[in-house]
Amino acid sequence: xxxxxxxxxxxxxxxxxxxxxxxxxxxxxxxxxxxxxxxxxxxxxxxxxxxxxxxxxxxxxxxxxxxxxxxxxxxxxxxxxxxxxxxxxxxxxxxxxxxxxxxxxxxxxxxxxxxxxxxxxxxxxxxxxxxxx
Amino acid sequence: xxxxxxxxxxxxxxxxxxxxxxxxxxxxxxxxxxxxxxxxxxxxxxxxxxxxxxxxxxxxxxxxxxxxxxxxxxxxxxxxxxxxxxxxxxxxxxxxxxxxxxxxxxxxxxxxxxxxxxxxxxxxxxxxxx
Numbered sequence: 665x666x667x668x669x670x671x672x673x674x675x676x677x678x679x680x681x682x683x684x685x686x687x688x689x690x691x692x693x694x695x696x697x698x699x700x701x702x703x704x705x706x707x708x709x710x711x712x713x714x715x716x717x718x719x720x721x722x723x724x725x726x727x728x729x730x731x732x733x734x735x736x737x738x739x740x741x742x743x744x745x746x747x748x749x750x751x752x753x754x755x756x757x758x759x760x761x762x763x764x765x766x767x768x769x770x771x772x773x774x775x776x777x778x779x780x781x782x783x784x785x786x787x788x789x790x791x792x793x794x795x796x797x
Numbered sequence: 798x799x800x801x802x803x804x805x806x807x808x809x810x811x812x813x814x815x816x817x818x819x820x821x822x823x824x825x826x827x828x829x830x831x832x833x834x835x836x837x838x839x840x841x842x843x844x845x846x847x848x849x850x851x852x853x854x855x856x857x858x859x860x861x862x863x864x865x866x867x868x869x870x871x872x873x874x875x876x877x878x879x880x881x882x883x884x885x886x887x888x889x890x891x892x893x894x895x896x897x898x899x900x901x902x903x904x905x906x907x908x909x910x911x912x913x914x915x916x917x918x919x920x921x922x923x924x925x926x927x
Contacts, residue, residue, distance in 0.1 A: 692909040
């Protein structure tokens with residue numbers, strides 16, 4: 665039976681390697697056919713911002729990878745509302761992540777679910793394995 | 798209970814590696830099973846046999862090697878994280894054309910799938926650091 669895996673992303677994308685190496689686990693983990701969710705909280709919400717450019721810091725811009733997650737059946741992406749607000753961000757500042765629903769003639773659906781801190785706590789409570797990055 | 802352990806920080810810099818070792822030792826002493834210990838992020842640095850800590854301090858890598866021998870632990874170093882940070886075993890050094898290897902006895906290098914499998918197979922996956 666599939667377990668519920670949640671990848672909890674808490675850090676900004678380039679200040680440390682956690683965001684990139686979290687993404688690497690998610691992509692490998694997708695092959696294991698588990699029930700996968702991603703959560704973005706605290707500075708982790710910056711990972712999903714659109715229009716990232718790393719030209720000035722000499723690092724690889726890995727943000728386009730997030731838009732491929734839908735193709736890996738990773739389509740439950742929880743973003744914490746309070747974390748966005750505390751940083752003056754809104755959903756409009758984030759990439760529009762989608763997936764195609766095989767059961768509904770490949771209809772395109774949003775992957776991002778905006779949740780409150782309290783709602784996210786319930787989602788976390790429901791998981792079998794939580795990996796924090 | 799069947800535990801797996803994920804270690805995300807390197808030795809000495811951060812207590813995570815020590816805490817993980819103490820947790821593993823205490824779990825085994827209480828009769829629990831350790832399915833796997835997975836070293837990720839800077840945690841891969843726990844596996845270098847070339848570290849020489851002061852003699853009056855603990856040798857974290859040596860501690861793992863001894864615990865591995867005693868309990869036949871599966872100590873897995875993430876290959877993707879290890880390659881970035883210059884950790885390699887003999888095979889990998891040959892494959893990459895490097896002139897040295899540095900993985901300590903008792904550790905093995907493998908892929909991230911081993912971490913996911915640990916999450917699936919264990920009752921609890923306990924992470925240290927990050």
